[in-house]
Amino acid sequence: MAKKKQKKAKAASRKPARKVVKLAAARKAKNKTNGKQSGLPRVSSKPYGQDGKALTGVRILDFTHVQSGPTCTQLLAWLGADVIKVERPGIGDITRGQLVDVKGADSLYFTMLNHNKRSITIDSKHPQGKRVLDELIKVCDVLVENFAPGALDRMGLTWEYIHKVNPRMIVASVKGFGPGPYEDCKVYENVAQCAGGSASTTGFREGPPLVTGAQIGDSGTGLHLALGIVSALYQRNRTGRGQKVLAAMQDGVLNLCRVKLRDQQRLKAGPLTEYSQYGENIPFADSVPRAGNDSGGGQPGWILKCKGWETDPDAYIYFITQAPVWAEICDLIGEPSWKTDAEYATPRARLPKLKAIFARIEQWTMTMSKFEVMEICNKVDIPVGPILSMKEIAEEPSLRKTGTVVEVDHPTRGKYLSVGNPIKLSDSISEVRRSPLLGEHTDEILKDVLKLSSKDITEIKNSGALSAPKKEEKAA
Numbered sequence: 001m002a003k004k005k006q007k008k009a010k011a012a013s014r015k016p017a018r019k020v021v022k023l024a025a026a027r028k029a030k031n032k033t034n035g036k037q038s039g040l041p042r043v044s045s046k047p048y049g050q051d052g053k054a055l056t057g058v059r060i061l062d063f064t065h066v067q068s069g070p071t072c073t074q075l076l077a078w079l080g081a082d083v084i085k086v087e088r089p090g091i092g093d094i095t096r097g098q099l100v101d102v103k104g105a106d107s108l109y110f111t112m113l114n115h116n117k118r119s120i121t122i123d124s125k126h127p128q129g130k131r132v133l134d135e136l137i138k139v140c141d142v143l144v145e146n147f148a149p150g151a152l153d154r155m156g157l158t159w160e161y162i163h164k165v166n167p168r169m170i171v172a173s174v175k176g177f178g179p180g181p182y183e184d185c186k187v188y189e190n191v192a193q194c195a196g197g198s199a200s201t202t203g204f205r206e207g208p209p210l211v212t213g214a215q216i217g218d219s220g221t222g223l224h225l226a227l228g229i230v231s232a233l234y235q236r237n238r239t240g241r242g243q244k245v246l247a248a249m250q251d252g253v254l255n256l257c258r259v260k261l262r263d264q265q266r267l268k269a270g271p272l273t274e275y276s277q278y279g280e281n282i283p284f285a286d287s288v289p290r291a292g293n294d295s296g297g298g299q300p301g302w303i304l305k306c307k308g309w310e311t312d313p314d315a316y317i318y319f320i321t322q323a324p325v326w327a328e329i330c331d332l333i334g335e336p337s338w339k340t341d342a343e344y345a346t347p348r349a350r351l352p353k354l355k356a357i358f359a360r361i362e363q364w365t366m367t368m369s370k371f372e373v374m375e376i377c378n379k380v381d382i383p384v385g386p387i388l389s390m391k392e393i394a395e396e397p398s399l400r401k402t403g404t405v406v407e408v409d410h411p412t413r414g415k416y417l418s419v420g421n422p423i424k425l426s427d428s429i430s431e432v433r434r435s436p437l438l439g440e441h442t443d444e445i446l447k448d449v450l451k452l453s454s455k456d457i458t459e460i461k462n463s464g465a466l467s468a469p470k471k472e473e474k475a476a
């Protein structure tokens with residue numbers, strides 16, 4: 001009996017060993033065939049960053065303008081898509097001429113949102129222009145637009161029509177609102193910030209609602225749309241068909257404000273103890289209040305003055321009194337007794353005194369520059385954030401090194417700074433190329449993308465479908 005047991009145990013201990021040998025053999029075979037024979041896709045043997053880009057082979061028909069749509073297509077272009085921007089002859093994207101700083105040159109508004117794209121001018125309401133668009137729809141994978149509701153349909157480019165011309169086409173739109181009472185409204189950044197819950201929860205309790213400098217309505221929604229497009233492309237690999245992608249600006253802003261909807265529901269369970277108004281004994285109403293510079297999480301934080309604040313509007317630092325480093329904070333600011341004093345030692349005990357505690361910490365931060373405070377705090381893991389001005393960000397060498405801030409050369413405006421691709425992929429490295437001049441690639445696209453003959457191109461050009469109406473025609 002004992003012998004039998006021993007035998008069984010021996011066999012059991014041998015089993016996994018055999019499995020390991022089998023797996024190793026399979027791995028060996030796979031490496032030998034580079035994955036091909038085993039049915040797995042090929043593994044590139046090229047060095048990282050030298051085997052195309054993430055979206056190489058994807059062609060985008062870009063009907064976007066202003067900020068939200070262009071943010072999306074610029075990202076896709078950085079990720080390797082061929083983005084063909086269709087612009088109205090003679091005018092182009094309205095932002096080319098908005099907030100102009102160099103006379104006669106495309107504005108920074110336009111150049112900073114349209115890198116790595118090609119521009120073709122087409123009058124989408126001209127019959128010949130419409131024909132060119134049809135041809136482009138056939139050879140593109142995605143149509144992206146952020147016109148006012150109904151504008152694309154008025155061009156004759158309904159979903160049904162596009163889908164008939166190219167069933168694989170993904171049609172992606174930014175709109176201000178999703179279906180509902182406001183679906184027909186035109187919407188800009190701050191409208192979305194207000195309708196998406198950001199403005200009502202930003203600012204100081206005693207002041208009016210505030211909009212933020214971050215373009216969460218426009219650029220934020222462009223980011224959401226880009227994710228929707230990439231997902232639709234992935235699904236198309238399986239289904240073979242395109243689909244509609246909608247990112248409404250109200251929805252995008254609300255998604256970024258989700259912690260505030262969290263707090264709205266928490267109100268039912270009692271006051272929001274991490275909001276400083278709780279410590280100040282001010283009762284909560286029935287909706288989430290503005291919380292000034294309170295930190296959004298459970299760790300109290302505030303913006304504190306640093307040396308030079310009297311003359312420098314950005315000499316401030318965000319300081320978080322994170323519980324695990326409370327002892328280090330007490331030592332740094334010269335209040336070691338607060339580590340053990342029952343009135344200060346626990347986060348709960350500190351809540352009603354946060355204003356006074358931050359005032360004491362501020363006495364300490366005011367003796368140093370924001371960078372000195374950061375250096376000292378970082379050493380002991382106290383989370384702090386210097387308030388960086390745009391000037392400081394523009395001059396920051398580490399951001400230049402990573403390509404997050406880039407210098408771009410442009411034929412009519414010269415050198416300018418831009419924000420590069422904030423998403424870094426190790427095998428799909430973005431170079432930032434200047435934005436196109438209006439209609440710069442019209443001929444190239446007709447010839448190389450649509451394979452039109454010189455005769456056809458001349459005919460289309462003579463029809464007036466690619467150029468602005470002459471002055472007399474306009475007047476008539």
Ligand code: COA
Nearest residue numbers: 066067068087088122123124146147148154175176186187
């Ligand atoms: N050829 C001919 N006509 C063209 C054209 C082309 N290549 N490109 C655009 N147009 C026309 C459109 O067909 C439309 O004409 P129609 O209204 O007569 O049908 C017109 O130009 C303007 O489109 P529209 O989108 O209404 O521009 P707008 O300047 O009046 O409104 C917005 C701008 C941003 C408010 C609006 O587009 C919008 O609400 N977009 C959705 C939300 C959004 O993205 N907002 C944020 C922008 S950053």
